[in-house]
Structures are given as C-alpha cells and as structure tokens.
Amino acid sequence: MPLLEQGKTKDEIREATGQTVGVNNASFDIQPGEVFAIMGLSGCGKSTLIRCVNRIIEPTAGSVFFKDPDLGEQDLTKLDAEQLLALRKRRISMVFQHFALLPHRTVLSNVAFGLEIQGRSKDERKHLGQRVLDMVGLGQWGQTYPSELSGGMQQRVGLARALATEAEVLLMDEPFSALDPLIKFDMQQELMKIQRELHRTILFITHDLDEAMRIGDHIAIMEAGRIVQIGSPEQILVNPRTEYVANFVEHADPTSVITAGTIALPFDSELFVKVDERNGIQYLHRHDHPEIHYGRDRDGYLREVRIDDREIPVRPLAEILDARNGDSVPGSRTEVTLTCGEDAVLRQVLRSRLHSTLPVIVIRADGRARGLIDDPELINGILEKRGHIP
Amino acid sequence: MSELLEFLRALMEDPFGFLDLPVRQVITDIVNWIVANFRDFSRTYISPPVRGVMDGVQWALSAIPPGLFLLGMLLLGWWAASWRIGVFALVSFALIGFMGVWDQMIVTLSLVITAVFFCVLFGLPLGILSSRSDRFYAILRPILDIMQTTPPFVYLVPAVMLFSIGNVPGLIATIVFAMPPIIRMTNLGIRQVNDELIEAAVAFGSSRRQILWKVQFPLALPTVMAGLNQTIMLSLSMVVIAAIIGAGGLGLEVYAGLERLNIGQAFVGGIGIVLLAMVLDRITQGLGEKAPGARRQGD
Numbered sequence: 001m002p003l004l005e006q007g008k009t010k011d012e013i014r015e016a017t018g019q020t021v022g023v024n025n026a027s028f029d030i031q032p033g034e035v036f037a038i039m040g041l042s043g044c045g046k047s048t049l050i051r052c053v054n055r056i057i058e059p060t061a062g063s064v065f066f067k068d069p070d071l072g073e074q075d076l077t078k079l080d081a082e083q084l085l086a087l088r089k090r091r092i093s094m095v096f097q098h099f100a101l102l103p104h105r106t107v108l109s110n111v112a113f114g115l116e117i118q119g120r121s122k123d124e125r126k127h128l129g130q131r132v133l134d135m136v137g138l139g140q141w142g143q144t145y146p147s148e149l150s151g152g153m154q155q156r157v158g159l160a161r162a163l164a165t166e167a168e169v170l171l172m173d174e175p176f177s178a179l180d181p182l183i184k185f186d187m188q189q190e191l192m193k194i195q196r197e198l199h200r201t202i203l204f205i206t207h208d209l210d211e212a213m214r215i216g217d218h219i220a221i222m223e224a225g226r227i228v229q230i231g232s233p234e235q236i237l238v239n240p241r242t243e244y245v246a247n248f249v250e251h252a253d254p255t256s257v258i259t260a261g262t263i264a265l266p267f268d269s270e271l272f273v274k275v276d277e278r279n280g281i282q283y284l285h286r287h288d289h290p291e292i293h294y295g296r297d298r299d300g301y302l303r304e305v306r307i308d309d310r311e312i313p314v315r316p317l318a319e320i321l322d323a324r325n326g327d328s329v330p331g332s333r334t335e336v337t338l339t340c341g342e343d344a345v346l347r348q349v350l351r352s353r354l355h356s357t358l359p360v361i362v363i364r365a366d367g368r369a370r371g372l373i374d375d376p377e378l379i380n381g382i383l384e385k386r387g388h389i390p
Numbered sequence: 391m392s393e394l395l396e397f398l399r400a401l402m403e404d405p406f407g408f409l410d411l412p413v414r415q416v417i418t419d420i421v422n423w424i425v426a427n428f429r430d431f432s433r434t435y436i437s438p439p440v441r442g443v444m445d446g447v448q449w450a451l452s453a454i455p456p457g458l459f460l461l462g463m464l465l466l467g468w469w470a471a472s473w474r475i476g477v478f479a480l481v482s483f484a485l486i487g488f489m490g491v492w493d494q495m496i497v498t499l500s501l502v503i504t505a506v507f508f509c510v511l512f513g514l515p516l517g518i519l520s521s522r523s524d525r526f527y528a529i530l531r532p533i534l535d536i537m538q539t540t541p542p543f544v545y546l547v548p549a550v551m552l553f554s555i556g557n558v559p560g561l562i563a564t565i566v567f568a569m570p571p572i573i574r575m576t577n578l579g580i581r582q583v584n585d586e587l588i589e590a591a592v593a594f595g596s597s598r599r600q601i602l603w604k605v606q607f608p609l610a611l612p613t614v615m616a617g618l619n620q621t622i623m624l625s626l627s628m629v630v631i632a633a634i635i636g637a638g639g640l641g642l643e644v645y646a647g648l649e650r651l652n653i654g655q656a657f658v659g660g661i662g663i664v665l666l667a668m669v670l671d672r673i674t675q676g677l678g679e680k681a682p683g684a685r686r687q688g689d
Contacts, residue, residue: 056592089595100590104608104682114594116604165594 028220028230032067032168033199037216038227039209039248045225046205050171053203054092055084066091069168089118093162097174099154101146107157108133108142114165132160135194152183159191163198170202177207188214209252213237221245233257237385254385260349261342263381264362264371267296286374292358300368302361305337312337317344317352317360339363342370346381349373425551432552440558443507448500456492460484463669471676478672482665491662497639498629498666501557505564505625510618513569517576517614518602527577534570542567542631550635560632568624575617579610608682615678622674626667630659640666 030036040046051057053064055076064076068091079087093114101110112120112129120128133139136156146154155175162170175191176184188211195202206212212219213233220230221244229241237257240246265271267284276283281295281303292312295304305312317338338352339361352360359374400407454462463483468476486495520527542563549559583606591605607614633641643659646652 054593056589085595085597087595088593092593094590094593096586096590098586100584100586102587102590102605102609113591113604117591117594117596117600161594171593 028227030201030203030218032201034217035195035202035204035215037204037206037212037219038222039206039212039219040222041207044222046207046222047173048225049222050173050203050205053169053171054088054094055079066169089114089165091167092169092171093165093167094171095155095158095162095173095175097177099146099151099158099178101154101157101161103146106143106145107138107149110146110157111142111160111164113161114167118165128164129160132164133157135163136160136190150183151179152187155179155187156190159194163194163200168201170200172202172204174205174207176211184211191215209248213252213257221248234259234262238262249385252385254382255347255350256345258346258381258385259342260340260344260346260360260362260373261364261370263346263349263377264342264373265377266371267294267300267369269371286359286372289359289374294361294369294372296369302339302363302369305358305361307335312358314339314361316340317348320355321348321351333357337361341365346378350378353378421548421551425548429552433554436562437553437558440504440508440561444500444504444557444561447503447507448497451496451500451503452493456487460487467669467673467676470673470680475672475676479669482669486662486665489658489662491640491643491658494638494640494643494659495662495666498626498641498663501561501564501629501632501637501639502622502625502666502670505561505568505628506618506622508561508565509569509572509621509625513572513617513621514576514614517573517617518580518607520573520577521580521606530573534573537566538570542628546631546635555636557632557637559635560628560637563635564625564628564632567628568621571620571624572614572617575620576610576614579613579617580606582613583609611681612678615674615681619671619674619678622670623667626663626670629663 028036038046038049048057052059052062053076059077062077065073066076066087067073068087076084076087101107102113105113108126108129109116111133112125115125115128130139130142133142136159138153138156138160141149141153146157149157155178158175162172176187179187192215204212204215206215213236216233218230219233219236220227221236222228223242223244229236229245231239234257236245237249237252237254240249265286271287272284273287273290274282275285275290275293281297283293283295283306285291285293291307293306294302295306297303302314305314312335314337317340320338333354333356335358336356337358337360338356340349340352340363342362342364344362349360359372361372362370364370451459460480460483463479464476466476467473467479483495486492516530520530545566546559546563549563553559553562580602587605587609588601591601596604629637629639629641630644631641633639633645640659640662643662644656647654647656647659
C-alpha cells in the first residue's frame with residue numbers, strides 16, 4: 001500500500017514486492033436501476049474489482065457504499081461476517097462467466113439455490129424458482145440437469161438463479177463471454193428485456209466494448225487496475241480521454257451508440273446562409289446546398305422546408321420506420337424531409353437515406369429544431385466517431 | 391601421523407562402530423510404557439465399542455437365512471451397479487456357501503463391515519478437516535504415511551499386548567491400515583471442487599457449513615466413494631494377517647490351512663476372500679458412479 005501511495009506503477013510494485021496490484025484507485029458511482037458496464041482487457045483487474053463489491057475478495061483499502069433499503073447507507077467493507085452473509089443473501093447476487101451451476105442439482109434446484117440459503121420453504125422455493133425460470137424462457141427445463149443444457153441455456157439458469165433472490169444489485173462477471181456470438185447477442189437482448197421489466201442495478205463486466213456499449217447506461221474503462229474513463233457509451237466513443245481508450249473505440253461499432261444530437265450540424269453554425277425572412281419565418285440554406293431552404297420561426301420551431309417554390313412534406317422518421325417495419329425497398333426514395341429526436345442513434349438516421357433524398361432534421365425534446373444531418377455528418381459520425389467540428 | 395592414518399582407515403572400514411543408536415531399546419521402552427499405562431484404558435474404553443459393533447453386525451448377518459442373503463445380494467448388485475453384477479454377486483456368494491465356508495465368510499464380512507464403519511466414522515471428519523486446513527493436513531500426512539507403510543506385523547504384537555488376542559486387536563490393526571485412503575480421498579475430493587462453484591455458493595451468502603454440505607461434499611462424493619472402495623479392499627487384505635492374532639473367519643481358514651500344510655483348506659479360504667473382495671468392489675464402485683456428484687462438473 002505505501003508503494004501505491006508513493007505513486008509507483010503496477011509493474012514497479014510487482015518487481016519490488018512480488019505482489020500484484022489487482023485494483024487501485026477505482027472510484028465510481030452507480031445509480032439505482034442502471035446498467036453500469038466495466039470494460040477492460042483480461043488481467044486488468046475488472047473481475048477483482050467486482051469481487052470487492054460483495055467481498056469475495058477482500059479489498060485491502062477503500063470503501064463500497066451501498067444504500068440498503070432497510071438500513072440506509074452502509075460501507076460494505078465495514079460489515080461483520082454475519083451482516084456480510086445477510087447482504088449476499090438478500091441484496092447482491094452474482095452471475096459467473098462459466099455459469100458455476102451445481103452439476104448435482106436439477107435446473108430448478110439450481111435456480112432456487114439462493115432461496116434455499118435464504119431459508120425459504122420448499123414450496124416457496126419451487127414456486128418462485130419456477131416463476132423466474134419461466135421469465136428466462138426455460139420453464140420446461142426445471143427437472144433436467146445443467147449438463148444437459150447448451151451454454152446459452154446454462155447461463156439463462158445462472159441469470160435466473162441471480163434474479164430469484166430478488167437482490168437489488170446484480171453483479172455480472174463476463175456473463176456472456178463464454179458463449180457463441182449469436183447466442184451472446186440473444187442473451188444481451190434477453191437481459192435488456194428483463195432489465196426493462198425489473199430495473200435491477202447491474203454491474204456488468206465485459207472485455208467486449210460493443211457489448212458494454214449495447215448494454216451499459218454508463219461505462220467505466222479499466223487499464224492495469226485503474227479506471228481511465230467513465231461516461232455514457234456515446235461520451236466514450238466520441239471523446240476518448242486516453243490513447244488506450246481511443247484504441248478500443250476505433251474498432252467499436254458507432255451506429256447504435258452515436259446519437260443524432262451529437263452529429264447534427266446546428267442551424268446556428270456559420271455553414272448556414274440566411275436567405276430570406278418573411279412572415280416572422282427565417283429561411284436558411286446550407287452553403288453547399290442552396291436549393292433547400294429551411295424555415296424556422298423566431299422561437300426556433302421548424303415551419304417549412306422548400307425547394308425553389310415547392311413545399312416539401314415533413315414527417316417523423318420513426319413513423320416511416322414503424323410503417324415499413326424496418327424493411328425498405330432500395331430505390332424507392334422520395335423527396336420528403338424526415339425528422340428525428342436528438343436521442344435517435346446513427347443506425348436509425350442512416351436508415352432515413354433509404355426513404356428520402358433529403359437531409360434529416362434533428363428536433364430537440366422541447367420541439368425546437370436543432371440542426372440537420374446530411375451525408376457529411378453521417379460519414380463523419382461513422383468514420384471519425386465525432387460530431388460536427390465548428 | 392600414523393595414528394591419524396590409522397583412525398581414518400578405521401573410519402572408512404567401519405564408520406558405524408562409532409555410534410550405537412539405541413532405537414530398539416527406546417521403542418521397546420515406549421511400547422512397554424504405553425502398554426503399562428494404556429492397557430486398562432484401551433480394554434475399558436476401546437475394546438467394548440469395537441467388539442459391540444462387531445458382535446452386532448455378526449449377529450445381524452447370521453440372522454439372515456442364507457437363501458434370503460443370496461437373493462439380497464442379487465438385488466443389491468443389481469440396484470448399485472447392473473443386473474450382471476447382481477448375478478455375479480449371487481454366484482460368488484453361492485460358491486462360498488458350496489465350498490463350506492459360509493459361516494467363516496459371515497465372520498469376515500462382519501470384520502470388514504466393522505472396520506469400515508470405524509474408518510468412515512473417523513476418516514470422513516479427518517478428511518474434511520484436512521481439506522479445510524493446510525496445516526492440519528501437513529501434520530496428518532506423515533501419520534497417514536506411517537499407517538500405510540509400516541508392515542502390519544510390526545504393530546500386531548503391541549496390538550495384542552494392548553487388546554489381548556481375538557477379533558478386537560485384529561480389527562484395530564485393520565482400522566489403522568485401512569483408514570488412510572478414505573481420509574486422503576475425502577480431502578482430495580473436497581479440494582478438487584471447482585473454485586467458481588465455491589465462489590457462487592459464497593456469493594449467494596452460504597455459510598462455511600452450507601458450502602460444505604450443499605456444494606463440496608456432494609461433489610466430492612464420487613471421490614469419497616473411491617476412497618471407501620480402497621478402504622474396503624485394504625481391510626479385506628488384512629483379514630489373513632489379523633487371523634494370526636486370533637481373528638476368525640476366512641483369514642483363519644487360510645492361516646490354519648497353511649499351518650497344518652492343508653493347502654486345500656488354505657485355498658478355499660483364499661478363494662472366498664477373493665470372491666468377497668470382487669463383489670464388494672463392484673458394488674461400491676457402482677454406488678460411486680450413482681452418486682449425484684458424479685455428473686460432469688463445470689463445463
């Protein structure tokens with residue numbers, strides 16, 4: 001510890017003492033009901049970190065604060081043995097990378113394991129266990145043994161076991177890393193579906209940035225036992241703080257992370273030229289597209305879009321995507337101005353290009369027009385993972 | 391100068407003449423001391439329970455009509471392993487009966503069951519303790535080595551001095567010789583349980599006792615059964631040696647036959663022991679494979 005306080009690095013300390021620093025100075029806050037992903041390469045200390053939360057590994061220093069629904073805020077590192085057991089039984093449960101199912105017990109009995117430790121009655125265990133098993137889509141498999149199930153199904157059992165105790169906090173240690181890519185994707189969808197229903201607080205460990213971005217409301221990136229950046233997926237993608245993070249982000253898929261609000265070219269940018277103002281509506285055109293005129297009123301609401309003297313219809317992008325159910329016929333593009341919210345992701349905006357030849361207008365939550373997305377913004381968003389550079 | 395040379399020559403020719411380790415005397419003194427001080431203790435507190443269990447088992451086994459016994463063996467073999475093993479058990483026990491050593495077999499089986507009972511009674515807890523404390527196992531391990539490698543003849547005489555002759559010293563010697571495998575295998579089985587499974591049990595708030603009985607022990611059971619199998623085999627291998635100090639049964643047949651140069655009698659006893667050993671081996675192996683923890687771990 002003193003060596004760490006002197007600011008030595010992990011490697012220097014290993015050389016001096018033969019001990020390895022697992023996790024050092026990793027501070028973060030997790031909001032109730034969010035999925036907080038911790039991303040890092042193997043050996044960076046993320047599994048050690050998650051085990052410090054329920055003290056399967058005892059941290060040598062530091063604190064873990066947890067707002068217990070009954071007992072108020074507690075420092076988990078100060079609990080005695082009995083309190084710690086109670087915490088693990090009721091408040092924090094865990095999902096493991098290699099599932100860690102008990103091979104000598106049936107699936108249902110595995111799911112009910114936490115309930116058994118809580119001391120629930122046999123009937124209650126059976127009833128609650130079956131309900132959670134139904135939730136993960138394995139209702140029919142209760143009487144089989146784990147070894148009879150595929151990897152994906154085994155991890156559903158692992159997830160069901162963790163959900164069954166009704167703990168507020170779910171620790172997930174690379175839960176999907178051992179699964180095939182397709183099944184992994186399914187499981188991510190399943191987890192998000194369940195999470196929309198249950199709103200647990202999830203600490204999710206992964207070495208896969210795409211997974212972290214898909215699942216996490218916030219992401220912490222770890223390197224050699226330290227957290228190098230914390231932020232929303234988009235913040236990390238758009239604004240990587242260190243070279244290490246930038247390297248990761250370079251290969252990440254931005255299309256489902258970066259939002260329209262980030263890449264939109266704002267109407268108050270100098271790239272817009274004011275053409276006219278009549279009846280309280282101000283008309284602008286983008287300097288390289290003088291034929292399309294965007295009319296906004298004084299409050300910033302979009303009033304009309306014109307090409308020469310034709311008025312172009314304006315429709316929300318979501319409406320079209322819903323109507324066509326995501327499928328679209330290439331080549332059937334029309335002259336229509338589509339609008340989307342600031343939180344629409346790049347993937348959705350890209351889809352607009354299948355329906356319309358014109359730029360997409362981004363509307364703020366309060367209804368005012370923020371800016372537009374044309375090809376340069378889209379390409380910049382995908383390739384550079386960046387918004388408009390003023 | 392020549393004195394020094396003379397000394398070196400003597401050292402090379404007979405280096406052991408310079409020191410006489412009085413091991414013999416020390417051991418004899420120790421054994422005599424133990425016998426003098428613990429004889430009453432062992433005859434009052436150790437002999438009666440051992441003899442009691444032995445007599446109980448023998449009484450129960452003798453009470454079963456041999457025909458019913460054969461049928462029982464058929465069913466036991468069938469249930470524990472397969473119908474083939476059931477038939478094998480039936481045929482083996484029938485052969486023992488036809489050879490005319492049924493009663494001796496009952497005595498031997500009682501000796502084995504009693505010895506195994508005490509081996510499990512003490513071996514399981516010792517194995518569990520060993521798995522939980524490296525220090526405990528470090529102390530126990532050399533003792534187990536001594537128990538397993540000391541030739542049984544060496545401690546037969548002290549056993550007789552402590553417990554007089556008969557079944558009891560034979561049983562004590564058998565228990566000493568046969569207990570190590572079940573201790574070792576229990577320890578091994580528990581230590582081999584996948585760490586992630588232990589971690590999972592811990593994460594859900596299990597106490598140490600719950601981890602042991604809900605996770606570690608069930609998963610160690612196939613290994614423990616392998617240890618039990620070894621314990622049974624070792625106790626069977628001791629029955630002839632135990633006969634030397636007055637234990638009865640098939641071992642006595644062998645010993646008495648050899649003493650009187652009655653090779654036929656000795657072989658009948660020997661064949662009986664082999665058949666008994668094979669049946670007990672197949673049945674306990676079958677039980678080990680049936681244990682719930684025998685399902686594939688992890689994966």
